[in-house]
Amino acid sequence: MSIPQPAVVPALDGVPVRRIRRVLVAAAAVFAFLFLVGVVPRLVLRHRLRTSADAVQNRAPMVSTVSPRRSPEVVEVALPGSMEAILETGIWARTDGYLNARFVDIGDRVNKGQLLADIDTPEVDQQLMQAIATMSQEKANVVKFEADLALARTTLQRYVAAGPGTVSKQQIDERTSAVTDAEKVVDAARATVNADEANVHRLLELQSFQKVYAPFDGVITVRNVDPGSLISAGSTSGTRELFRLAQVDVLRIFVYVPQSYAPDIRAGQSADVSVRELPGRVFQGTVTRTAGAIDPTSRTLLTEVQVPNPERLLLSGSYATVRFKVQRAEPPLVVPQSALLIDANGVRVALVDADGTLHYRPIQIGRDYGNDAEVLSGLETTDVVATGISANIAEGSRVEIAN
Numbered sequence: 001m002s003i004p005q006p007a008v009v010p011a012l013d014g015v016p017v018r019r020i021r022r023v024l025v026a027a028a029a030v031f032a033f034l035f036l037v038g039v040v041p042r043l044v045l046r047h048r049l050r051t052s053a054d055a056v057q058n059r060a061p062m063v064s065t066v067s068p069r070r071s072p073e074v075v076e077v078a079l080p081g082s083m084e085a086i087l088e089t090g091i092w093a094r095t096d097g098y099l100n101a102r103f104v105d106i107g108d109r110v111n112k113g114q115l116l117a118d119i120d121t122p123e124v125d126q127q128l129m130q131a132i133a134t135m136s137q138e139k140a141n142v143v144k145f146e147a148d149l150a151l152a153r154t155t156l157q158r159y160v161a162a163g164p165g166t167v168s169k170q171q172i173d174e175r176t177s178a179v180t181d182a183e184k185v186v187d188a189a190r191a192t193v194n195a196d197e198a199n200v201h202r203l204l205e206l207q208s209f210q211k212v213y214a215p216f217d218g219v220i221t222v223r224n225v226d227p228g229s230l231i232s233a234g235s236t237s238g239t240r241e242l243f244r245l246a247q248v249d250v251l252r253i254f255v256y257v258p259q260s261y262a263p264d265i266r267a268g269q270s271a272d273v274s275v276r277e278l279p280g281r282v283f284q285g286t287v288t289r290t291a292g293a294i295d296p297t298s299r300t301l302l303t304e305v306q307v308p309n310p311e312r313l314l315l316s317g318s319y320a321t322v323r324f325k326v327q328r329a330e331p332p333l334v335v336p337q338s339a340l341l342i343d344a345n346g347v348r349v350a351l352v353d354a355d356g357t358l359h360y361r362p363i364q365i366g367r368d369y370g371n372d373a374e375v376l377s378g379l380e381t382t383d384v385v386a387t388g389i390s391a392n393i394a395e396g397s398r399v400e401i402a403n
Contacts, residue, residue, distance in 0.1 A: 135196035
């Protein structure tokens with residue numbers, strides 16, 4: 001029996017081993033190339049960014065600066081106002097009755113003393129007739145009482161002339177008392193006649209109110225009655241006005257001037273008036289009076305401006321824009337709003353010295369013009385003011401001024 005022999009493995013050829021080695025070396029070379037191309041530039045860029053950030057952080061802040069300038073000597077202040085007629089009144093009835101006729105309507109121009117309406121007053125007429133009759137009756141009674149008084153006086157004279165032996169002293173006293181009573185009756189009757197005459201005059205006055213006349217020249221702006229309307233005398237809440245009359249040849253405009261401008265508004269000062277409905281038209285007005293005191297609620301000064309309206313282009317009741325030109329002998333400085341720093345420390349500005357050092361200085365501001373603000377104190381024209389800076393820059397920091 002033969003023993004099996006181990007299988008003989010043939011030796012590997014050297015060519016495949018060298019090929020694998022070259023593949024591995026090539027792969028390593030490619031990986032190294034990719035590392036150099038992708039990672040190294042990123043590391044370099046990160047180093048550069050960090051270096052730039054450190055440089056920016058350590059560099060002085062860049063700020064923009066402005067120099068304070070004087071505000072204009074003449075400032076135009078535009079304020080809204082409400083136009084009203086220089087004279088305006090409601091025309092009410094002074095007597096009760098019915099409207100017999102009206103002779104005007106809204107928009108009609110009337111003259112002083114012109115007849116506007118006629119009121120029929122039958123009750124007043126009847127009362128007047130009754131009062132005249134009563135007065136006539138009382139006058140007749142006065143005549144009768146005067147005759148009684150004359151008789152009493154004559155009787156008294158006869159008793160006195162008869163003497164004590166003919167009539168008693170008691171009879172003379174009775175005749176004397178009768179004369180006194182007759183005198184008092186006559187006085188009372190005359191007083192009644194005076195009262196009746198006063199009542200007649202009152203009713204005559206009421207009767208004269210049947211005619212309604214215009215108290216001044218103007219335009220009828222309201223009419224509330226027609227012929228046949230029931231008319232009630234007076235101007236209480238239960239009655240209504242017959243007409244409303246306005247004089248519009250001159251209009252007055254009431255303007256509420258803010259407290260900051262109030263010291264510059266004076267009587268006699270000119271003002272330009274314009275309305276939106278008439279673009280391009282400017283009407284010359286004059287300040288006629290002011291309230292002389294600031295309203296504690298609105299902190300404004302009530303000002304009246306009168307403007308002539310001969311062409312009647314301006315309508316009473318309209319809104320208008322009134323422009324005042326304020327003249328100031330020493331106008332304050334003006335800085336941009338971006339230069340103001342407002343915090344718990346108040347209102348401040350940042351000043352930049354010639355060597356680039358930053359300092360904060362408190363100021364007092366005045367009028368606000370929107371983009372600019374007036375500085376009443378704390379600045380000089382030679383100061384250099386930083387604008388738009390951050391509030392966290394410390395006092396005494398060095399800054400760079402932007403070109």
